Amino acid sequence: MEQTDNFAYLLPFIFLVFGTIFLIADRWSDGSARYWGLGYVLSSFGFAFPVIGFALPFWVQAVVANALFFSAFLLYGQALLVRFKRPRLLVARLSFALVAFAVTCWFILIEENLRSQLAVGDSSLAILLAISIIAVRRSARSLIDRMLVVITSLVVIETTARVVVLLASTSADSFESLDQFLSSEYAFLMQVAASLVGFVMALTVLGSVVSDVITGHRDAAERDPLTGLFNRRGFEQALPETLGGNFPAGAVIVGDIDHFKQVNDRFGHAAGDHVIIGFAQILRANLRSVAIARFGGEEFVSFLPGIGRAEAAEMVEKARLGFAAMSWRDHGIDGTITASFGVSVTAPGDHSVHDALGRADACLYMAKNAGRNRVVTEGQRPPEGPPPLRIVS
DSSP states (O other): OHHHHHHHHHHHHHHHHHHHHHHHHGGGSSSHHHHHHHHHHHHHHHHHHHHHTTTSOHHHHHHHHHHHHHHHHHHHHHHHHHHTTOOOOHHHHHHHHHHHHHHHHHHHHTSOOHHHHHHHHHHHHHHHHHHHHHHHTTTOOSHHHHHHHHHHHHHHHHHHHHHHHHHHHSBTTBHHHHHHHHTSHHHHHHHHHHHHHHHHHHHHHHHHHHHHHHHHHHHHHHBOTTTOSBOHHHHHHHSOOOBTTBOOSEEEEEEEETTHHHHHHHHOHHHHHHHHHHHHHHHHHHOOOSEEEEEETTEEEEEEETOOHHHHHHHHHHHHHHHHTOOOGGGTOOSOOOEEEEEEEOOTTOOSHHHHHHHHHHHHHHHHHTTSSSEEETTSOOOOOOOOOOOOO
């Protein structure tokens, strides 16, 4: 049949192209593209092997093709688990694949039963992929990830349906019925449907890789590479939208590490980087914020939605004490490092966070002028706290 011959050449080529694209794109993905790529490359050789190995005995063609498809579906499942950061279940999945492959080979080599070989092989592939789908089904959050789960589930459904139709349309006692079925237009259409599902799955995988690339570039543009916090641009993007001309209620925090230039000058920039990272960790741990950002150098800014002045001041005070209690001996710093903070709250008439940010910044300068290592809240006098702790050599 001419259309079948053309299809036999076209399908492996399409799968090979997708597999190559995924392997190239792996450098920008979460690691799953590598397994998708290897799986599609192996599938392309599985489809092409009857043509490549036409001179080989049928049993060799069947064993090799099944080995390639079992490996491909094992890799598809691995890709899903990596994508959704789930346990790999490698021992269980590999054990099932080896047992299923052995049973398939039994029907090829010993029983010489093509009908059973096709049924056992295809149903085992469906189960192998279904194991990973079940493990990740509750982990899909984004639209592209939900689509990926749906499409891979469709692969399982289509493969299972193909087995059911095969068993219903052929007789276990008649090779002639199987031969008629495999050479029928209906069987060809089933093969086309299976290939289309595989093609759609490849497009969905490609979409997830592209999504990873876009997310990676966006994070690089909006995140501080040292701390992982937002930069100024990311901070602006993470803030809630202004409603009715007023910025939403909340507290704005500005924090600054005291005498940070001395840290860099006396202990080196590598030690200074560790101090920056430690300060970021303290802020993450103590501030219930939708946006914490490093604006540059040692200056950090945060917006706490729905938080009043007193509650914000209490959280910031805990952050100040926690930072002052940190030990830096492992980084070559023998002494104490402190930080100063300014706290303000948004007010009616504020058109953006920058209105409150300016007031918080003024409070920070008051804290610095009052001796550092303290929190100054908008509308209050600088507290008479303990003498500022200084770095000691």
